[in-house]
Amino acid sequence: MLGFVLRRIAMAVPVILILIVFSFVLMRAAPGGPFTKERALPPKVLENINAKYGLDDPFLVQIGTYLKNIIFHFDFGPSFVYQDRTVNQIVADGFPVTLTYGFWAFFFAVLIGGALGIAAALKQNTWIDYLAVGFSIGAQALPNFIMAPILVLVFTLWLSWLPGGGWWGGPGDPNSYSSYLVMPVIALATSYLASIARLTRSSMLEVLNSNFVRTARAKGLPDRTIVLRHTLKPALIPVISYLGPAFVGMITGSVVVDMFLSTGGIGKDFVQAALNRDYSVIMGITILVGMLTILFNLLVDVLYAWIDPRIRY
């Protein structure tokens, strides 16, 4: 197992390096730099700015410095647009927010989706099953950017139950902390909850009809033991392989949530930086998200190998 984990980490490192180099090259290939303004800067000023940000070094030196700073200091450099802010500061401001609602959305998607799928499979062809299947088909067509406006429409404009966006401002805030969480979490979780429910239901049904479950029934084991001890683990295997994409979905979805509900996570910084051509911020966030994705996929793979003893690496 340790060897497997080490090998997976060894594979993840080149992926991250490729990602860094790729985005660096892309950024340098872009027409127009961050200091290209409508009114051209005096050449001397531009020269000084370029020298300050190291943009006048040879290409390989630039990329080397960038890599070195990331690897040894985890430093993504200064923002090119906001002079007094570094990429690390921007990320540190937004990331906790993204992680908070992302975590809860992920948690509820897995918990409720899984529970719904299991219930539907155990009570196949009853109203619970039909309800779950109907819901999961319906919710598939409701990605975060559809859910966010609908939620604002219903909960803010019609019912006035929740603030129409924003994030908790501290103890003086008239709204509670959780009231700001509800809409981002529902918006992000819905479509993934639906997919997880569908997946769980079908794999659970497959396991329930398998020979070893029939044997367990024939031995006269109580239903609860059969479900808990024998079916749950194999039924969850396909679900676990879906966790990676679901996690990526939460992170990408944060872009929509941040833009539409002004929650102030890194999604907003990313789009803002994209529009401002703030290269270091875009690259920093892309690389960070990439690392996170790779790390999470690694975790999922390890979990996978642990839960399914047939998998040998």
Added chain:
Amino acid sequence: MAHVTDIVDTTEVIKGRSLWQDARARFFRNKAAVAALFILILVSLFALFGGFLTPWSNEEIDWNLMGDVRTLGGPSIETGHYFGLDPLGRDLFARVVQGTQISLMIGIVGALISVIVGTLYGATAGFIGGRLDNIMMRIVDILMAIPYMFVLILLLVVFGRSIFMLFVGIGLISWLDMARIARGQTLSIKNKEFVEAAIATGVSTPKIIIRHIVPNLLGVVIVYATLLVPSMIMFESFISFLGLGVQEPLTSWGALINEGAGQMRYGTLWMLGFPLFFFLISLFAFFFFGDGLRDALDPKDR
């Protein structure tokens, strides 16, 4: 005593049914799938011919109503704006027609790219196997580990926003899953007798892949491609929702939904409602259609 030949002569000749006939019969027995197909045909007709139903184009501004979109710009037959006006005073019907064209086109082109590239890539990797397979699939793994939405936004920023760039971005990622599926299927059929026969008679490897492997992958590929269309549409809508997708005066469902959502606090709900309606029914229809096809073509469920 009847002779055997008599019996054979008197009984009707039983007609064989091909795989595809079987599949078609199964598909048309599935009511939800047929309804979905019907809706898809209607939406496509709307995209193709909807433009002829209105005198307005997607760019023209109705100057008479422009100042009062909120009160006068609602859907009505008298003004000729069946779906009302958008915030700038343009005819929403014409814009929804145009958005439907773009969204459907992106969905279909994305799926086509994935079918062509993904199938060939996966079939090649699976058929040749060995080290080449290993390298090719590692490349897919690496590409999959990259947060593509962020990379696509990066591409759109660097090379400017255009429909072409959107296609490039979608083309870059859409084939990855297809390649895996095609490879898996290829592994299961490459040891069949007909492939062995082809090898034995000296058919070249590229020809075996195209003439013998790919046609046998089609069932699975078609099913997956129909399910890929809605996900491509969602993908594009996501980008357009952020304002990074198609550019004015062109539009798409995502851009229209974003526009409508931005206006909804002023009570002009038709701006959100119409594009949302078309988005939702089409996606539903694609899902049900794809599910129906899977049930019809997937040999596992027989």
